[in-house]
Amino acid sequence: MQWEIVIGLEVHAQLSTSSKIFSGASTAFGAEPNTQACAVDLALPGVLPVLNRGAVERAIRFGLAVGAHIAQRSVFSRKNYFYPDLPKGYQISQFDLPIIGQGSLTIQVPTTTTGQTYKKVVRLTRAHLEEDAGKSLHEDFHGMTGIDLNRAGTPLLEIVSEPDMRSAAEAVSYAKMLHTLVRWIGICDGNMQEGSFRCDANVSVRRPGAELGTRREIKNLNSFRFLQQAIEYEAQWQIDTLENGGTIHQATVLFDSDKGETRAMRSKEDANDYRYFPDPDLLPLAIDNEWIEQVRGTLPELPLSKQARYIADLGLSVYDADTLTSSREMADFFEATLNEAPKEAKLCANWLMGDVSASLNREDRDITQCPISPQQLGGMLKRIADGTISNFAAKEVFKILWSNGGNPDTIIETKGLKQMSDVGAMEAMVDEIITANPVQVAEYRCGKEKVFGFFVGLAMKASKGKANPAQMNEILKRKLAG
């Protein structure tokens, strides 16, 4: 019998403000312990929180980007629990009146066939503002725990999805799309190693069509690979447990990335009794339409809209459009290249996703560090398109542009890479090849058409890659026919 996996994600995106959500302390990463923890972050007596406009504005940007309702009035609540890295004894969060209501995110999920994806809409339940806690360091303090409160009070947007995902692949696609989006709209740097983007996954299994099963929550997954592994392990564990006659109990689990398995945390009595209530230190947050419209005016064109435009207007495949919008920088580079070589969208896409991406990967760079500018790349692609150079010669131009820079036209000229279209010269080359290879010619003429590739190789070599391939093929076919 089949099992269906049901997944919902909670993502904590650290908002890219300069100062904390309720204090004027810096949020810069990597400072000496406790040098960025001010009296408010330390919960010293008598301090009061004051909400950061920049954090609210980033939440509004997100709400607009996922087509969500933005609450004209939202409320901050206290989530009460005791832990040393939470000096107040409560976290300021939002509970029944969050800033962002229901929205949705459209994702492309890869299938087992390379290059194939299917589209899915994942519903967002809500997103709310809250403060981060500090950090506990458990090592080397002779039975004591060290507390660094630099992170305490850093603004977070917690983005909660409906349990709409049905596989680890869908969960990863959703998380990646969200990761792209928050960077795209400039509200989060997305640095997963530094904890700027963390995922919790709620996983349950059920028989198709049955009621939702009991879920277990996997906490703090800070890479897409761990997200995938943890969900796959957890779902299989639940299926095995149920098939062996066991039951699932609601629990919080941690993923051990070394062992590749999930493990229940010691369940604390009363752990989930947070006794939320509205924070009397903070008045309700009001957002008027004027502010929302002003923020809307500063939003860039969103990935989904670009994808649709690339497919409809430029004739690109869904896969190409999806890859080219994997980051705003990539899309900008593509559009700038296309600007140089209009009408050559597919050629631009192929080169960006092919040679450019491969070369960047090899040198561990991202698109913003590409040594070739969109103008240079576009200039070269224009010469492929108008037949001045072959694809083969273009690889040579590309190599030179990559390591030495320069103008593509000058490189084509000085290196003598112009495509040959002198039919007489090409015919002479082909004649020579035919004379020199009588065995293969005989094979070809007996119907062994695979040998044709051998002749193409020789011809391109003879022309030093400069022959116009279409013309050369035509001459080869004609002469080989005898």
Added chain:
Amino acid sequence: MSLSINDVYKVARLARLGVTEQEAQTAHAQLLTIFSLIAEMQAVDTNGIAPMSHAQDITQRLREDVVTEHNQRELFQAAAPQIKKGLYLVPQVIE
């Protein structure tokens, strides 16, 4: 709405308050009085009235996103019972 003496102990434990049996009894009696006040208020017809989340009907003032605090670690840590390498030390907590 009724509140048992066990509820009082539970809330005390959640708030990390140690209460004697006498204190629990007293708190129980006081809380029951408050609960009856709440019951009285809930009997009022509030149809069509938006619930308030704060005693004052005004909204939050915002601050600009600017760093205004400088490092005062030494001053703050002067009050801490134990510190090391800039960290506050607390009795070990392991999940």
